[in-house]
Amino acid sequence: GAVVSQHPSWVICKSGTSVKIECRSLDFQATTMFWYRQFPKQSLMLMATSNEGSKATYEQGVEKDKFLINHASLTLSTLTVTSAHPEDSSFYICSASAPSGQFFGPGTRLTVL
Amino acid sequence: AQSVTQLGSHVSVSEGALVLLRCNYSSSVPPYLFWYVQYPNQGLQLLLKYTTGATLVKGINGFEAEFKKSETSFHLTKPSAHMSDAAEYFCAVSDYEGSQGNLIFGKGTKLSVKP
Numbered sequence: 140g141a142v143v144s145q146h147p148s149w150v151i152c153k154s155g156t157s158v159k160i161e162c163r164s165l166d167f168q169a170t171t172m173f174w175y176r177q178f179p180k181q182s183l184m185l186m187a188t189s190n191e192g193s194k195a196t197y198e199q200g201v202e203k204d205k206f207l208i209n210h211a212s213l214t215l216s217t218l219t220v221t222s223a224h225p226e227d228s229s230f231y232i233c234s235a236s237a238p239s240g241q242f243f244g245p246g247t248r249l250t251v252l
Numbered sequence: 253a254q255s256v257t258q259l260g261s262h263v264s265v266s267e268g269a270l271v272l273l274r275c276n277y278s279s280s281v282p283p284y285l286f287w288y289v290q291y292p293n294q295g296l297q298l299l300l301k302y303t304t305g306a307t308l309v310k311g312i313n314g315f316e317a318e319f320k321k322s323e324t325s326f327h328l329t330k331p332s333a334h335m336s337d338a339a340e341y342f343c344a345v346s347d348y349e350g351s352q353g354n355l356i357f358g359k360g361t362k363l364s365v366k367p
Binding site: 181 | 288293296297298301354356
């Protein structure tokens with residue numbers, strides 16, 4: 140089956156620092172990857188759509204300069220949270236698009252102190 | 253615009269009892285509907301999906317869901333709950349099969365299974 144990995148699985152950082160989260164499709168190529176954010180006891184909210192070789196498309200209300208997305212290859216997309224603040228603490232989940240559907244990574248829990 | 257409403261943020265059943273998780277959707281175009289399961293600190297796993305054709309969809313782990321257009325519903329059921337079914341369940345809608353389009357998720361329903 141299609142497998143998507145995320146690294147790291149959890150990260151704790153100080154306020155003001157930047158954090159990079161990687162999303163990899165391990166056994167298939169994904170021209171499109173999606174980044175979601177999930178607050179405790181809430182649903183997943185789409186942040187942006189990442190297309191290989193082009194700029195990401197951000198959802199309304201998501202700051203593109205704060206959440207930098209790079210999709211440099213067909214198997215890797217990265218999300219960088221710049222100048223992180225405590226309110227950025229959340230569970231970040233990526234998904235990768237395959238012909239048979241979207242496959243989700245295990246998520247990255249970010250805690251900003 | 254599309255939206256999903258999951259009735260009941262928390263459902264508790266006894267082991268062996270019927271599981272019923274409710275999902276209603278709103279869509280201006282023919283919807284594609286999905287149910288995902290999320291175990292603690294893990295990503296989402298697809299249980300089943302409805303695209304076109306048969307309205308009763310069977311998924312993994314004994315779950316099934318029925319698309320009812322007249323009721324704009326896509327409720328998830330399982331005849332007999334197992335302890336391992338305890339997890340968070342999300343209903344989602346898309347205007348594509350889901351591979352390329354946005355998935356709009358409901359707020360989720362946490363299923364607890366009592367021994």
